[in-house]
Amino acid sequence: MLSIVEAPVSGRVAAFFDVDDTLINIKTMFSFLDYLKSDKEFVNNCDFVHYELELNKLIAIRSSREEINKFYYKAFKGLDVSDLRRKVDHWYDEIISKINIFNDSVVKYLKWHQSLGHEVVLVSGSCEALLAPIVKQLKVTKMLVAMLEVKNHKYTGELIGPPSIGMGKAARVKKFAVDHKISLQSSYAYGDDVSDAPMLMSVGNARLVNPTPQMIEVLSKSDTFNRNQIIKT
Template identity: 30%
Template sequence: MTGSPSTVAAFFDMDRTVVLCNTGRVYVQDMRSRGEIGFMQMLRLSTILFRYKLSMIDMNRVMVHAANALEGQTEDFLEGRCEKIFDERVRQTVSSAAVEAIEGHRRLGHKVVLLSASTNYMVAPLCKLLNMDDFISTRLETAEGKFTGDYVQPMCYGKGKIHWAREYADEHLIDLPNSYFYTDSYSDLPMLMEVGNKRVVNPDPRLRLHATIKRWPVLHFER
């Protein structure tokens, strides 16, 4: 690898990579336990999340519906709820192997950055817990502390991750061809192609096949 360590970033996806759960599913389960949604609603949302992991759904349409559902709700409410869910349900699934990888990059002088399709309300607690340098995530639009029912485009998903990663790289003088990206999802293939060092972690079937064909490193992060 060439280039100064200070110009290299290690980007990490969150779900099934740094944490060994799907935080969207955890959030839905929490809503169900509070009686906020019925069984059929939970089943429908779980199906959407499953199709998302297989890259079989238009996530921008899903995000529109999710943002609309929060219109008028306070940002403080969602922030507090996500912090509580993180502490009670997500923190315990943090992968020790992921933590070791993060610390390894930190020792090399690399920036360590979470890069996730989840909203900042779920990503921020993990970033803080692991003392990572920064995070890039999907952001909901707010006005005067309340959600407007829209989100900041593009969503940090698929090619949208490239958009936000490039913007971050320009701002922080990061050399993407010398940087790293750790992910489990085939939907992140565009971002994997953007960096010079691909790290496939606990891959879904489509990404595993692609990684095998391309002879990319495949890692297994466990608790």
């Protein structure tokens, strides 16, 4: 049974959801990258071996998630927009045929917000193309995600603006609230990682999904947090 305090009836309310390890139990970017390893044409065209070595080096030296996120999309350089969409569809069909990628208990909260007419928004360092099958299945229309630069219908491998990670998530949420007349004090945010903390602390109702002790310690400093807001999947 859901244990959720009813949202105020006045003012516009939004529910901001992190995606990877919150709404779903996989990391979309790295799951898709594993899928691409079997695509010989893609591997040859982007010099994948060198790219993967550089990516793993960034991870090994514990580069910031923002830096890793920006480097990740260099793999898409020269890839046609429609080709990426086709590859994503194949990847998604393959993965959901094997496992249930959704954290059902968190999806219940998402549907609860939808039933109340709240504005449901996915906030992720992943990009629109990778999340397209997920938002379609969840019937979500709003996303604050990585914006990939496109020229002549091909990806350049660069991001437009900063990644939607850490403070970047909070900045995107706050701008969305201003643009759509959302009351952040009345709104909700769901996340699983300390990088979600700035977003969680920008709303009146933070929800932690399978939080680590480190995350609980960080959020405990916020006056909007209490332990009844922890969701276990």
